[in-house]
Amino acid sequence: DSGVTQTPKHLITATGQRVTLRCSPRSGDLSVYWYQQSLDQGLQFLIQYYNGEERAKGNILERFSAQQFPDLHSELNLSSLELGDSALYFCASSVGSGKTYEQYFGPGTRLTVT
Amino acid sequence: AQSVAQPEDQVNVAEGNPLTVKCTYSVSGNPYLFWYVQYPNRGLQFLLKYITGDNLVKGSYGFEAEFNKSQTSFHLKKPSALVSDSALYFCAVRDAGDDKIIFGKGTRLHILP
Numbered sequence: 406d407s408g409v410t411q412t413p414k415h416l417i418t419a420t421g422q423r424v425t426l427r428c429s430p431r432s433g434d435l436s437v438y439w440y441q442q443s444l445d446q447g448l449q450f451l452i453q454y455y456n457g458e459e460r461a462k463g464n465i466l467e468r469f470s471a472q473q474f475p476d477l478h479s480e481l482n483l484s485s486l487e488l489g490d491s492a493l494y495f496c497a498s499s500v501g502s503g504k505t506y507e508q509y510f511g512p513g514t515r516l517t518v519t
Numbered sequence: 520a521q522s523v524a525q526p527e528d529q530v531n532v533a534e535g536n537p538l539t540v541k542c543t544y545s546v547s548g549n550p551y552l553f554w555y556v557q558y559p560n561r562g563l564q565f566l567l568k569y570i571t572g573d574n575l576v577k578g579s580y581g582f583e584a585e586f587n588k589s590q591t592s593f594h595l596k597k598p599s600a601l602v603s604d605s606a607l608y609f610c611a612v613r614d615a616g617d618d619k620i621i622f623g624k625g626t627r628l629h630i631l632p
Contacts, residue, residue, distance in 0.1 A: 407562060438620075448563075448609060448622040461618030495562055504551045504613040504620075505570045510562030 408432065409511035411496050417517045423484040426514045428496030430477055436460070436499045437479040438508060439471055443492040454479055455502035483516070491518045521546045521614045525623035532600045533631050540595040540626045542610030549615040552593040554584055557607040557625070566608075569593060580604070600630045 408431035418424055430437050439451040441464075450463035454473035465471075468486075473479040483490060493515050497508035522545045532538040544550055551570055555563040567578025574586045584595045593610060610623040 407564070409562070440622075447624045450620050450622070453618070461620075463619050497563075504615065504618075505568070507553060507565040507568055508563075509565065510555075512560075512562050 407509040407511065409496060409498050409509050411494075411511035411514050413514060414512070415515050415517075417519065418486060419519055420486055420488060422486050422518075423482065424486065424516065426481040426483070426494055426496075426516075428479045428481070428498075428511060430479070430496075430498030431509050434498035434500050434509070435477065436502050436506070437473055437477070438497040438499075439465075439479070439481050440495040440497065441492045442495060442513070446492075448495075451481070453502075460502050486518045488518050491516055521612055521619070521621050523610050523612050523621050523623040525608075525610055525626045527626050528624075529627045529629065531629045531631060534602055535599050538597050538600045538604070538628065538630070540608050540610075540628060542593045542595065542623060544591050544593060544610070544612045546612060546614040550591075550593075551613040551615065552584075552586065553611040553613075554578065554582070554593075554595050555609045555611065555622075557609065559606075563609060566595070602630045602632050604628060605630045 410429045435456045438453045441449045451465040453461040471481045493513045495513045497510045499506035524543045553568045554566040569586045577583045607625045
C-alpha cells in the first residue's frame with residue numbers, strides 16, 4: 406500500500422457527461438501528479454500540483470482540469486467525455502516538487518465512457 | 520524534446536536466470552531516470568532512480584540499473600529472476616531543464632518456472 410488513495414475505483418458514465426476523480430496524497434507529500442493510462446497511449450503525464458499551485462503540465466486536454474486544495478487532496482475534472490477518454494487514471498504523490506523525487510502511485514480509477 | 524524508449528514489448532526469462540529490461544532515453548540536459556513496476560490491477564511502484572553519482576544504482580527487490588551516458592541507456596537488471604518478478608516495467612525520465620516526466624511504453628516481463 407503506497408499511502409495514496411483514489412476514489413472512486415470504478416466509474417461508468419455516458420458520453421458528454423462530467424466526472425470528478427479524487428486523490429489523497431501520502432501523509433507529508435506536497436506534490437500531486439495525474440496520469441492517464443490507456444492501451445494505445447501508454448502512461449501519459451497530465452499535470453502536477455505542488456502545495457496548491459500548478460507546477461507542470463503535460464498532455465492534458467482542455468476539457469480536463471485539476472486543482473489541489475489546502476488540505477493537499479486533489480481532484481481531476483473531466484468534462485464533455487468522449488469514448489476515447491476511457492482509461493485508467495492514476496494519481497501519484499511525492500515529498501517535493503523537484504525532478505529528483507520518486508513518486509508513489511495510487512491504485513487508480515478506471516473510467517469507462519459508454 | 521525528451522523521450523524514452525523501451526525497445527522490447529515483452530521479455531521472457533527462465534526462473535533463476537539473470538534478466539535485463541532495456542531503456543534508452545533522449546534529453547537535452549542532465550537526465551533523472553526512474554524505474555517503476557506495475558503488478559496486475561495495481562498502481563505503479565517505485566523501484567530505483569539515478570540522479571547523479573555512481574552509475575550502478577541498487578533498488579528494491581534485488582533490482583539494479585546501470586546508467587550509461589555514452590549510450591544514453593538505463594537498463595534494469597537482476598542477477599537471478601523470480602516468478603514473482605513477472606509484471607509490467609516502466610522506465611521514466613525527467614530532464615533537468617524541463618518540468619515534464621515521460622514514461623516509456625512498458626515492458627512485460629514473464630519469468631518462466
